[in-house]
Amino acid sequence: MSKGNLKLVVLAMVALLMTGVLAGCGNSASKDIKIGVLNEMTGGNATFGTSSANGAKMAIKEANAKGGVLGKQLQAVIADNKSEPSESANAMTKLATQDRVVAVTGIFSSSNAIATSSVAEASKLPYMAIGATNPKVTVDEKTGKVKNYTFRVCFIDPFQGTVGANFVLNTLKLNKAVMLVDSSSDYSKGLASFFKDAFAKGGGSVLAEEAYLQKDQDFKTILTKVKALNPEVIYLPGYYEEVGKIVKQARELGITAPIVGGDGWDSPKLVEIAGPASLNNTYFTNHYAVDDTSATSQAFVAAYKQEYGQAPDAMAVLSYDGTNILIDAIKRANSVEPEKIREALAATKDYPAITGATTLNESHDAVKNAVIIEMKDGKQMFKATVKP
DSSP: OOHHHHHHHHHHHHHHHHHHHHHHHHHHTOSSEEEEEEEOOSSTTHHHHHHHHHHHHHHHHHHHHTTOBTTBOEEEEEEEOTTOHHHHHHHHHHHHHTSOOSEEEEOOOHHHHHHHHHHHHHHTOOEEESSOOOGGGTBOTTTOOBOSSEEESSOOHHHHHHHHHHIIIIISOOOEEEEEEETTOHHHHHHHHHHHHHHHHTTOEEEEEEEEOTTOOOOHHHHHHHHHHOOSEEEOOOOHHHHHHHHHHHHHTTOOSOEEEOGGGOSHHHHHHHOTTTTTTEEEEESOOTTOOOHHHHHHHHHHHHHHSSOOOHHHHHHHHHHHHHHHHHHHHTSOOHHHHHHHHHTOOSEEETTEEEEEOTTSOEEOOEEEEEEETTEEEEEEEEOO
16 A cells, blocks of 8 residues: 555545534433334344334333433434344444443343443443343353343343243143253343253153254154154243244144243244144243233223334333333433442442343343243233242
């Protein structure tokens, strides 16, 4: 490169840096308090992202209607991670460095949330994960230390996996299982591992563990193997896109055994993909049941339906809860300084969330109940509540 060209490159870089600085100054002087809302708005988990964004926007709208926070209005800065870990990191970087948000909420997929949390920690920016249940979201896998700036509003997979295993053993009274695991997903692998451990401790036996990959379309080869094993139950901890196809193809092959999964099933797309009849005799662990009869829950459901024209799923409720906990932390901190917000989040205790009174423990994880959902003719039916 010539000296002239080098000089032009240097000048361009300086101009770019100055633009970023000026933009940052403009954002810091804003009358609004900016909260990043980062979700899977497109890609394989898009229904989760849409619901999560809706819940966050509703919480922010309600807070603003009540006068805002610290004398200012809240502004949601929407970002899309395209259902990919690398895009999650990129979007989080932009929220931190260009949009200058004071905190971020969102994301269902554990792999995406882990990538997001890495940027949150490096940026010292409070981050509230919504539905990401893998333990590695809030605890560093290499050091075993709790991440300072990362929190979550949902229960974690050791609890969810145990709940699923105990339900199969004690309620369905079945003890011979086959597991189908998405080997490309931290969520699926983690939940399967915790289910397997709890199932074995309870006297159950896992006959086989078959692997598939996200975005696979044809599962009949592995399902033929499963049918030959004649399991009493199939454990399928995956996301709705693949789960729907697996359940549909399993029933087409004549597999009638109960199929049990986790919160990754909770999407209206599941019924579209699998079909109502195929989903009969299936169950999944979840954070919330839309037919919860409590006055608080029903008021939320009514308000959400009025706002968005449909019933909320667990992602909408968790995002609403998580955003409200974040707003509450800003109020208690009486500041938009990240460190003070972080301290307030860590001190959250018995917050009256829609999904139940929520306390964030020493690992920054929510301590709360789980529910069992049964699918009947394409509709979710509350089956049971399980406490930690």
